[in-house]
Amino acid sequence: MLIVQKYGGTSVGNVERIRDVARKVAKTRDEGHDVVVVVSAMSGETDRLLSLAHEVSEAPAEREVDVLLSSGERVTIALLSIALNSMGYPAKAFTGRQVGIVTDGVHTRARIERVGGERVREALKQGIIPVIAGFQGISGESDVTTLGRGGSDLSAVAIAAALKADLCDIYTDVEGVFTADPNIVSEARKLDKVSYEEMLELASLGAKVLQNRSVEYAAKHGVRLRVLSTFKEGSGTLLTEEDADMEKLAVSGVTCDRNQAKITIIGVPDRPGIAAKIFGPVADANIVVDMIIQNVSQESLTDISFTVPRPDVKKTIEMMRSVVKDIGAKELEVKEDIAKVSVVGVGMRSHSGVAVRMFSVLSKEGINIMMISTSEIKISCVIDAKYAELAVRALHRAFELEGA
Amino acid sequence: MLIVQKYGGTSVGNVERIRDVARKVAKTRDEGHDVVVVVSAMSGETDRLLSLAHEVSEAPAEREVDVLLSSGERVTIALLSIALNSMGYPAKAFTGRQVGIVTDGVHTRARIERVGGERVREALKQGIIPVIAGFQGISGESDVTTLGRGGSDLSAVAIAAALKADLCDIYTDVEGVFTADPNIVSEARKLDKVSYEEMLELASLGAKVLQNRSVEYAAKHGVRLRVLSTFKEGSGTLLTEEDADMEKLAVSGVTCDRNQAKITIIGVPDRPGIAAKIFGPVADANIVVDMIIQNVSQESLTDISFTVPRPDVKKTIEMMRSVVKDIGAKELEVKEDIAKVSVVGVGMRSHSGVAVRMFSVLSKEGINIMMISTSEIKISCVIDAKYAELAVRALHRAFELEGA
Numbered sequence: 001m002l003i004v005q006k007y008g009g010t011s012v013g014n015v016e017r018i019r020d021v022a023r024k025v026a027k028t029r030d031e032g033h034d035v036v037v038v039v040s041a042m043s044g045e046t047d048r049l050l051s052l053a054h055e056v057s058e059a060p061a062e063r064e065v066d067v068l069l070s071s072g073e074r075v076t077i078a079l080l081s082i083a084l085n086s087m088g089y090p091a092k093a094f095t096g097r098q099v100g101i102v103t104d105g106v107h108t109r110a111r112i113e114r115v116g117g118e119r120v121r122e123a124l125k126q127g128i129i130p131v132i133a134g135f136q137g138i139s140g141e142s143d144v145t146t147l148g149r150g151g152s153d154l155s156a157v158a159i160a161a162a163l164k165a166d167l168c169d170i171y172t173d174v175e176g177v178f179t180a181d182p183n184i185v186s187e188a189r190k191l192d193k194v195s196y197e198e199m200l201e202l203a204s205l206g207a208k209v210l211q212n213r214s215v216e217y218a219a220k221h222g223v224r225l226r227v228l229s230t231f232k233e234g235s236g237t238l239l240t241e242e243d244a245d246m247e248k249l250a251v252s253g254v255t256c257d258r259n260q261a262k263i264t265i266i267g268v269p270d271r272p273g274i275a276a277k278i279f280g281p282v283a284d285a286n287i288v289v290d291m292i293i294q295n296v297s298q299e300s301l302t303d304i305s306f307t308v309p310r311p312d313v314k315k316t317i318e319m320m321r322s323v324v325k326d327i328g329a330k331e332l333e334v335k336e337d338i339a340k341v342s343v344v345g346v347g348m349r350s351h352s353g354v355a356v357r358m359f360s361v362l363s364k365e366g367i368n369i370m371m372i373s374t375s376e377i378k379i380s381c382v383i384d385a386k387y388a389e390l391a392v393r394a395l396h397r398a399f400e401l402e403g404a
Numbered sequence: 405m406l407i408v409q410k411y412g413g414t415s416v417g418n419v420e421r422i423r424d425v426a427r428k429v430a431k432t433r434d435e436g437h438d439v440v441v442v443v444s445a446m447s448g449e450t451d452r453l454l455s456l457a458h459e460v461s462e463a464p465a466e467r468e469v470d471v472l473l474s475s476g477e478r479v480t481i482a483l484l485s486i487a488l489n490s491m492g493y494p495a496k497a498f499t500g501r502q503v504g505i506v507t508d509g510v511h512t513r514a515r516i517e518r519v520g521g522e523r524v525r526e527a528l529k530q531g532i533i534p535v536i537a538g539f540q541g542i543s544g545e546s547d548v549t550t551l552g553r554g555g556s557d558l559s560a561v562a563i564a565a566a567l568k569a570d571l572c573d574i575y576t577d578v579e580g581v582f583t584a585d586p587n588i589v590s591e592a593r594k595l596d597k598v599s600y601e602e603m604l605e606l607a608s609l610g611a612k613v614l615q616n617r618s619v620e621y622a623a624k625h626g627v628r629l630r631v632l633s634t635f636k637e638g639s640g641t642l643l644t645e646e647d648a649d650m651e652k653l654a655v656s657g658v659t660c661d662r663n664q665a666k667i668t669i670i671g672v673p674d675r676p677g678i679a680a681k682i683f684g685p686v687a688d689a690n691i692v693v694d695m696i697i698q699n700v701s702q703e704s705l706t707d708i709s710f711t712v713p714r715p716d717v718k719k720t721i722e723m724m725r726s727v728v729k730d731i732g733a734k735e736l737e738v739k740e741d742i743a744k745v746s747v748v749g750v751g752m753r754s755h756s757g758v759a760v761r762m763f764s765v766l767s768k769e770g771i772n773i774m775m776i777s778t779s780e781i782k783i784s785c786v787i788d789a790k791y792a793e794l795a796v797r798a799l800h801r802a803f804e805l806e807g808a
Contacts, residue, residue, distance in 0.1 A: 015460055019460065049479065052419060056419055056483050057486045060490070061490075063496070064495075064496075065486070067478055067482040067497045067499070068482030068486075070478065071478040074471055074472065074474065074475040075453065078471040078472030078475075081465065082457055082460045082461045085464075085468070086460065086465075092468075095471070
C-alpha cells in the first residue's frame with residue numbers, strides 16, 4: 001500500500017517525539033508499505049513566530065507573515081528526515097514548493113489549486129521516504145503561501161489525492177471520532193467508520209478533530225482518510241463513502257456547540273424585503289449566521305431570531321441597532337448563554353421519527369427548546385447552556401450510542 | 405546610488421534591534437538612495453538549530469541540515485520586511501531561491517555559481533525595498549543549499565555584483581579594519597581605506613572582519629565594499645583597488661595569529677622527492693600548511709619546519725611519525741606556543757627596507773625569530789607566543805601606525 005501519514009504539532013513537539021514519529025514511520029515501512037510523511041511545525045512554534053511578528057507590527061504584512069510561518073515546518077521536515085536517515089531509512093525533506101503544491105495568492109489562507117508531486121513520486125521510486133512540509137504552498141508569483149488553520153491536514157489529503165494513495169492517516173492527539181465528547185459522556189464510544197457527510201456535520205458542530213475543508217477535499221477526491229492517535233495504539237476512525245453498515249443506526253453521534261449566541265429582533269413589521277435588510281449587513285461583514293427562526297406573524301408583526309458566533313456578537317449588535325431603527329422594529333434581545341445540541345447520522349434517511357424522539361427526550365428532562373433546525377442527516381436544538389451536558393448525556397443514552 | 409546593506413546576526417538579534425535596522429534602512433532611503441538589504445539569522449538561531457540536529461543524530465545528513473538552517477534567515481527577512489512596511493516603507497522578503505542565487509550541490513558549504521536578481525530589479529523598479537535572506541541558495545536540483553561560515557557576507561557581495569551596486573555596506577559589530585587589534589594596541593587606528601589585497605592578508609592573518617572569499621569575490625567583480633558598525637555611527641573602512649594614497653605608507657597594519665603550531669622534522673636526508681613525501685599526506689588530509697622552512701643542508705642532512713593550524717596538530721603528528729620512519733629522519737619536534745606576527749601593506753612595493761626594520765625592532769626587544777616568510781605585501785615572523793603582544797605593540801609604534 002501507499003500510505004500518507006500526517007503528524008501534527010504535538011506529535012513532533014520535541015526531539016524525543018520526533019524520534020518516536022521516525023520509529024512509527026520506520027515500522028510502517030518495515031511492514032512493506034510505501035510511506036509519505038507530512039508534518040506540521042513543532043507545537044508552539046507557529047505561535048512563537050506570530051508573536052514575534054506582532055511585536056514588530058500590529059498589522060504585519062500577510063505576504064511576509066507567510067515567509068515567517070513557513071520556516072516552522074522546514075525545521076520539522078529537516079529534523080524528521082535526519083532522524084530517519086540516522087536509523088538507516090533513506091529520507092528526504094521537501095518543502096511545499098518542491099512538492100509542487102500550487103495555491104492561489106491569498107496569503108495566510110491560500111487555497112490549493114493543484115499538486116504536482118513529481119519529486120515525491122521520484123523519491124518513492126528510489127526507495128526514499130519523502131518528508132513533506134504541511135501548511136505551505138507556492139503561489140503563481142512563486143511566493144510562499146500558507147493554508148490557514150488545519151492547513152497541514154489539507155496538505156496531507158491533497159498529496160494523498162495527487163499520489164492516489166491507498167490511505168491517508170492523520171495522526172493527532174485523539175483516538176478518533178467519538179459518538180460524543182468523552183469529557184461529557186463517559187460511555188462515549190469511538191466510531192470505527194464514519195461517512196464524509198456525517199464527519200462534516202460532526203466537525204462543524206464541534207467535534208474538532210478535522211477541519212471541514214480537509215474532509216470536503218477527501219470526499220471530492222475519494223481519499224480514504226483515517227484519524228488516529230500518535231500516542232496510543234489503535235485503529236482510529238476511517239472516513240469513507242456511506243455504506244449499508246452505517247445505515248443500521250439512526251444516529252452516529254451527539255454534538256454540542258457552545259460558541260453561538262442568539263439574537264432576537266422583536267416586533268418586526270412583516271413585509272417583503274425585511275429579511276434582506278437584516279441579514280444583508282451581517283453577510284457583508286463576513287459573519288456566519290447559523291440558524292434563523294421567524295415566528296408566525298401576529299397583527300403584521302413578527303419576531304426574528306438568529307445565531308452568530310459569540311466573538312461576533314458585539315459587532316452584530318451594533319449593526320442591528322441601526323437596522324432596528326431603520327425597519328421600525330420594537331426591540332433587540334441578546335442571549336449568550338445558549339448551546340446548540342445536535343444528533344447526526346446518515347441513518348436518519350431511512351429511520352423516521354428521530355426528530356420526535358429527540359424532542360421528547362429533551363422535554364422529559366425538562367429542557368426548553370428555543371430554536372430547531374433540521375437537515376437530511378442532522379437535527380439541532382438550541383437550549384439553555386446550563387442544560388447542555390444533561391441534554392447530550394440523555395440523547396446519547398436514548399439513541400443507544402454506548403452499545404457496541 | 406544603489407546600496408546593498410548587509411546586517412549580521414547580532415545586528416538583528418532581537419525585535420528591538422530589527423526595528424533599529426529598519427530605521428537605518430529607512431534613513432538611507434530617505435537620503436535618496438535605492439537600498440537592497442541582506443540579513444543573517446538572528447544571533448544564536450543557527451546554533452540552536454544545529455544543536456537540535458545533533459540531538460537527533462550524531463552525523464545529520466547535510467542536505468537536511470541545509471533545509472533546517474535556511475529557516476533561520478526566513479524569520480529575519482520576514483520580520484524586517486514587516487517592520488519596514490509598518491513604518492510606511494514598502495518592502496518584500498525574498499529567499500535565496502527567489503533572488504536566483506544558484507550554487508553547486510555541495511551542501512553546508514556550497515559555492516555560488518550565478519546570481520539572477522530578476523525579482524530584486526523588478527522590486528526596485530516599483531520602489532520596493534528587497535529584503536534578502538543571506539547564507540542560502542538553491543542547487544541545480546532545486547534543493548536549498550547554504551554557503552558555510554561568513555556566507556551572508558558573500559551573498560551580499562554577490563548580489564551587489566549582480567546588480568552593479570554602487571556600494572556594498574557590511575554592518576557588523578566592529579567599526580572597521582584597524583591597524584592592529586585594539587585589545588592589544590590601545591592606539592590602534594581605524595583605516596579609512598584598504599586595498600582588497602591588503603584585506604586578504606589582514607583577514608587570513610587574524611583580522612577576522614570579513615571572510616576571504618567575500619573579499620576575493622568583491623575584488624574579482626570590482627564591488628566597492630565597506631565594513632562598518634551597526635551600533636556606532638562612523639564611516640567604516642572602504643575596500644577598493646590600490647591607489648596612490650595607500651602607497652604613501654610602507655605598512656598598513658600589524659596582525660598576530662596564535663592559532664598555528666610549529667612542527668620540525670630533524671635530520672632529514674637531503675635528496676629529491678623528500679618534500680613530497682612529507683607534505684603529500686598532509687595535503688591529502690586537507691590540512692593547510694602555512695609556512696615551510698628548510699635549513700641549509702649539512703652533511704646531506706637537513707631540518708624541515710612547517711606550521712599547521714593548532715586543531716590539526718594531533719592528526720599531523722600521527723602522519724609524521726610514519727613519515728619520519730619512512731624517510732629515515734632522526735626525530736620530530738612540536739612547538740605549540742608560537743605566534744605569527746605580520747606587517748602588511750601595499751606600500752612595501754615602493755618602500756624598501758621594511759623587512760630589515762621589522763627584524764631589528766624584534767631584536768631590540770630581545771625577541772628571537774624562529775621562522776620568516778615574505779610576500780610582495782607582507783612579512784611574517786614566527787616567535788615565541790609569550791612575546792606576541794610585545795612584538796605587535798613595538799611594530800605598531802616603529803611603523804608609526806598610530807599617526808593620522
